[in-house]
Amino acid sequence: MSFSIKAEITAHVKKAAGLYRLDLYAPEISSEVQPGQFVHLRVRDGGYDPLLRRPFSIYDTNKSRGEISIIYRVVGRGTSILALRPPHDKLDLMGPLGRPFTFWEEDEKVILVAGGVGMAPLYLLVKALLKKGVHVKVLLGARTEGELVGTEDLQELKLKPCVATEDGSAGFKGLVTELLKEKLGENSFHRLYTCGPRPMLKEVARVAADFQLKGEVSLEEIMACGVGACLGCAFPIKTGEKGAQETVYKKVCAQGPAFSLEEVIYD
Amino acid sequence: MSFSIKAEITAHVKKAAGLYRLDLYAPEISSEVQPGQFVHLRVRDGGYDPLLRRPFSIYDTNKSRGEISIIYRVVGRGTSILALRPPHDKLDLMGPLGRPFTFWEEDEKVILVAGGVGMAPLYLLVKALLKKGVHVKVLLGARTEGELVGTEDLQELKLKPCVATEDGSAGFKGLVTELLKEKLGENSFHRLYTCGPRPMLKEVARVAADFQLKGEVSLEEIMACGVGACLGCAFPIKTGEKGAQETVYKKVCAQGPAFSLEEVIYD
Amino acid sequence: MIDLSVEIAGIRMKNPVMSASGCFGYGREYVSFLDLEDLGALVVKGTTLEPRKGNTPPRICETAAGILNSVGLQNPGIDSVIRQEIPYLKNKNVPLIINIAANLEEEYIELARTLDPLEEVHGLEVNISCPNVKKGGMAFGTDVESACRLVKTLRSVTTKPLIVKLSPNVTDIVEIALAVEEAGADALSLINTLLGMAIDVNRRKPVLGNIMGGLSGPAVKPIALRMVWQVSEKVKVPVIGMGGIMTAEDALEFIMAGATAVAVGTANFVDPRAICEIIEGMENFLQDNNISNINQIKGAAREDCEL
């Protein structure tokens, strides 16, 4: 079940330059959402500028308060307008949407790799995994310290994420995928979950394959409808048996955003 | 000389339901403006919704503070957005634009007829006429009391406007043009100036002609450029000698908004 | 009290607002948000004989008050639609119109033949105007002769109402409309999308994977409305107007221009309840203006207008 509602902004805070956390009162969505799902929202009420909604992962929920949170980076016109919306404003919201991450009962130890705001769909997953007693290792990567997402929230869950920044301003200096290689060399995991920029995902998938580690990835693509009706958000996916593989286009909004790491064609 | 500036909102007050007064810091415009001129402003910075600027008469100035004021009625999308702009916001402003009202040195007694927000271009005219020692009679009309514009401001100038409302909620119950007929019957004037809805202007022009009273009218037409470049704001105007009269289209923005009462074709 | 019902080529609709093909999936995608039975008619995604993979992403690009799409008729093919989608829609109390597209005349015919026996299909919308596939029908839609021949042949293989969907990418849409009517179309849908493109100046590349795409949304409304005005003046068959309809007012503009019904496309992406809001808004407008029957204002803006 999905809903189309007007959700009041209960809090809207700047976490770092260009990075915001938005809390919304949306009890229907809060109680239904599963990790990896997203909301599709209008940054401005009325008017045609911009015309389309914008999709954002549900970062966290507070079920007792009927709230959901999203974390977003200002990258263009829509997010710039969103950043100006004050508390108590109401946003046009659709959700929860999309196919959530899959849980495997047999998993005991999983590793998560997030690039920047790619942490957004993973935080709720971390919480769900911890609740199931799964051991969770989180790797966070970003260009620079200010672009890291979720470090404090993870610490509140008593997790110590391994951090990599390209400029060395925090943690390991280099790409998070190098960190991943190191961790996979040291330890074995039952599953990998990841979200981040496309080149990172490609490398994560390659590394995971090297270690024969399976997992899921949360993809992003420009969306129109968000519900599987327009076929706008297609992503190339491999299907069929090895040898006779074919490419088909799957809908990120309805058949994803979570896909299995191996089936996605990253370029 | 006209200017294109960013003007800070110094005050923005609701005068009545759907009626606002907006004060702007615009010293260049404040010191140049003549009665009857207007500004052309963007209700929202950036974006294409709405695309075009909106024209508003300059209602008043405070030269020592470098301010201009406009009075506007919320009638559609643009004015609705404008009404939400808070003090200290900056508006994109062009002005002063348009042909102002004409003064005739020989005039000693003039009558002004305003319909609703049609008072907007006339208030500065009243002030200028009074300064020249001209005796000014102002007739204000509106559908109902709440839609009257300028009553208090005129009282501050020690003028007592004659008021007509269609529903009788203030002053004379009926049309301001009936009041006009009465006044013209009682007294003679050297000139008439008017602004208001088109049917009112038509009737004012008819009545004035009956009394062989000349004058000027401030017209409104949808505008694009506001500076005479697009020919979008054309209004039909009679030219040529009686008998061999022709209709031409004149630009309200550059050849008006002030036109002589007799030359305009009202329907 | 207010009668919004209209009839298009024998299809009785409780109101004149339908979904536009390709913008409402196969209906199910929207059942969380509205009741399909509230629609005047449901027009499904363009369906081809064989499955189609669709075009390379990105397929959507937002433009000023519009969107470009280059979906490229991705669909599972008619057999799958009959097996997977139509049964679901069969039980809904809403007229079902299947939008068909093809490269070749034979494929259109095969599609019409396949659908002809299905009682649950109330009409066919023949897309001769998709700008997004190399041979996607637009060749038919921009050429009078091939459009005519196609419609004539289709007329001979099916008794289902034939709604022909026209392309706006033409010099003279009236000419094509008249020809297609003459050839046997029961109704006309207009407009499909306008061919457009966008460039990403930072990447120095077209934004869409397929380079060009079809423009829809409020940006195109003035063009769509003009075409509906021009065509409905000249043809006798009913016209279904579409292109940028976002609000009840927009829909009423099309009706007043001469359309019998309207379809809502891009608006569904902005508001999943758009169709219902539009229907409600139209009803309110009629109520407020003391008009009891929508047909009373059909073409109302044409009165005393000469061109």
Place this chain on the structure above:
Amino acid sequence: MIDLSVEIAGIRMKNPVMSASGCFGYGREYVSFLDLEDLGALVVKGTTLEPRKGNTPPRICETAAGILNSVGLQNPGIDSVIRQEIPYLKNKNVPLIINIAANLEEEYIELARTLDPLEEVHGLEVNISCPNVKKGGMAFGTDVESACRLVKTLRSVTTKPLIVKLSPNVTDIVEIALAVEEAGADALSLINTLLGMAIDVNRRKPVLGNIMGGLSGPAVKPIALRMVWQVSEKVKVPVIGMGGIMTAEDALEFIMAGATAVAVGTANFVDPRAICEIIEGMENFLQDNNISNINQIKGAAREDCEL
């Protein structure tokens, strides 16, 4: 440092940004806001042989991210323009291009003959695409044969650079572009406005006095850009791109699509300094991207793109 200069049919422009005809008056209207000499070239309002009264108001209607206009070529006629406007512009150091329009071939010829001897006129833009007058040129712009004949004849009566302005209201703009090039055009301007309309549902009447009007502004940019892309791939003469250019990025999209220069119309109404802001923005873009010459990115988005 950054070289923005381009050449169109022998007209040397210090930058590629010109005013679009009808959207910048005769230049003087904008001198309060910018220095005319900063423009790449100044294209004046469409001018006819005899004075034209223009269409019944209202003539402007705002639409979603666009405007409809039905000015209808109101202008004082060529003699008056030569007497009243050209002398003023003569002393400005900016290439002056006169946009000419007519109903009949003979009128176009007379206009070209009249302007041919004037040194201060650097080029003629031949409007064969005005949608706003019954016989306003659009008949020429939508028919290959009459367009060709007109351009051939004009070519024979003037040595001035001939820029032919094309209509977007056609099925195949490439066909017309090629024909007009073959007939002797030195450059092509595209696009003129798209024919559209709007209805006031409360009055139940078309909004514009003339019923239909031409759509311009950001709404049409995707269509304009697509046409510039298609045409500049096929013709050898320079293309001047226009339609919805509001920002430097928009202008760069047209250049990357293959245009040699661009023209700015509706944007002037939104910001009287638009042309200057666009020039400055283009310069900054080139600087930021280490590109020394605008010609280096002409058609850049075409590389490795096949259709």
